[in-house]
Amino acid sequence: MRKVSVIGAGNVGATCANVVARKNIVNNVVLLDIKEGVAEGKALDMWQTSSVDFFHTRVHGVTNDYEATKDSEVVVITSGLPRKPGMSRDDLISTNAKIVKEVTENVVKYSPNAIIIVVSNPLDVMAYTAFKTAGLPKERVIGMAGILDSSRYKAFLADELSISPNCIQGLLLGGHGDTMVPLPRYTSVAGIPVQQLIDKDRLDAIIERTRKGGGELVKLMGTSAWYAPGAAAAQMVEAVIDDQQCFYPVAAYLDGEYGLNDLYLGVPIILGRQGIEKIIQIDLNKEERDMLDKSAESVKETLETLKGMNILD
Numbered sequence: 001m002r003k004v005s006v007i008g009a010g011n012v013g014a015t016c017a018n019v020v021a022r023k024n025i026v027n028n029v030v031l032l033d034i035k036e037g038v039a040e041g042k043a044l045d046m047w048q049t050s051s052v053d054f055f056h057t058r059v060h061g062v063t064n065d066y067e068a069t070k071d072s073e074v075v076v077i078t079s080g081l082p083r084k085p086g087m088s089r090d091d092l093i094s095t096n097a098k099i100v101k102e103v104t105e106n107v108v109k110y111s112p113n114a115i116i117i118v119v120s121n122p123l124d125v126m127a128y129t130a131f132k133t134a135g136l137p138k139e140r141v142i143g144m145a146g147i148l149d150s151s152r153y154k155a156f157l158a159d160e161l162s163i164s165p166n167c168i169q170g171l172l173l174g175g176h177g178d179t180m181v182p183l184p185r186y187t188s189v190a191g192i193p194v195q196q197l198i199d200k201d202r203l204d205a206i207i208e209r210t211r212k213g214g215g216e217l218v219k220l221m222g223t224s225a226w227y228a229p230g231a232a233a234a235q236m237v238e239a240v241i242d243d244q245q246c247f248y249p250v251a252a253y254l255d256g257e258y259g260l261n262d263l264y265l266g267v268p269i270i271l272g273r274q275g276i277e278k279i280i281q282i283d284l285n286k287e288e289r290d291m292l293d294k295s296a297e298s299v300k301e302t303l304e305t306l307k308g309m310n311i312l313d
């Protein structure tokens with residue numbers, strides 16, 4: 001019986017569970033939350049769409065019962081506060097670090113062989129929190145951000161060119177924050193470099209909008225996004241369950257790659273059954289390298305805040 005669990009049955013967690021169930025790739029999806037009844041209710045509601053949407057993955061909801069998550073192949077952690085207008089992702093650190101630590105301890109207790117996908121913010125530092133807490137190999141604790149950020153990038157490029165986002169290949173590096181590094185040199189439409197199709201000024205504006213893409217939605221909705229984040233996390237689940245061996249941008253623990261150590265940062269990787277099968281190191285010019293270093297500095301600052309909280313052993 002193949003099982004995926006999603007911890008946190010809020011906007012992102014419920015969306016992720018729903019998308020995973022509809023992909024029909026596992027027997028069971030378990031949705032867990034601390035709020036009594038919420039996960040049970042959402043899971044039941046989802047299961048009641050199975051005959052409409054033609055899937056058979058059984059969706060179960062539980063309140064804080066980690067036994068139900070036992071032997072999950074993949075666990076997605078979405079528990080924690082989302083930001084409100086006026087807040088940065090980093091403002092969530094003190095509340096979410098404690099939640100992610102406690103949740104990770106419970107997850108590994110029941111699913112010591114799982115691949116863990118972290119979604120909670122501030123993403124790069126919450127992935128680090130889960131990694132240090134879980135005690136699993138670095139390949140098995142992965143942060144979700146790059147797929148979401150590049151899907152926003154592609155959506156904006158698609159609007160600019162009046163084409164489908166599906167014709168676009170685009171890559172981003174760096175932390176999941178306003179210093180993220182979209183890479184026009186590694187962006188193309190059916191193989192045509194994007195710089196041949198969009199003027200520099202327009203491309204710069206799209207890159208800036210991508211960097212602030214999460215904040216744009218927080219301003220509109222009063223809380224953060226969930227459809228694209230939930231779908232992006234579900235895509236990572238599918239890549240692991242199906243052993244896809246495909247390229248994705250994710251937040252990975254860096255141990256010398258890109259000349260950086262002991263932090264999570266967005267890089268391209270090959271994703272498969274073992275989690276991160278390989279980190280891909282691409283060539284960067286000076287401007288791109290400077291932007292990556294600036295982004296790494298920003299993540300390191302937040303990491304220092306985390307370390308100062310003394311919640312990691």
Ligand SMILES: NC(=O)C1=CN([C@@H]2O[C@H](COP(=O)(O)OP(=O)(O)OC[C@H]3O[C@@H](n4cnc5c(N)ncnc54)[C@H](O)[C@@H]3O)[C@@H](O)[C@H]2O)C=CC1
Pocket residue numbers: 007008009010011012013032033034035038078079080081082083092096099102103118119120121122123144145148176223224225226229
């Ligand atoms: N990495 C990314 O790209 C993205 C990250 N996020 C982050 O994901 C997180 C969740 O966002 P939303 O789903 O919108 O928030 P939400 O408030 O809708 O849901 C969070 C859920 O976590 C639950 N929770 C809190 N503590 C828990 C615990 N100890 N155990 C189990 N469940 C617990 C809450 O009861 C709530 O149902 C936030 O930190 C948000 O910033 C959101 C979008 C994108």
Ligand SMILES: O=C([O-])CC(=O)C(=O)O
Pocket residue numbers: 082083089121148176213214215217218224225229
């Ligand atoms: O903006 C937020 O707080 C949530 C998030 O990470 C995103 O949507 O990119």
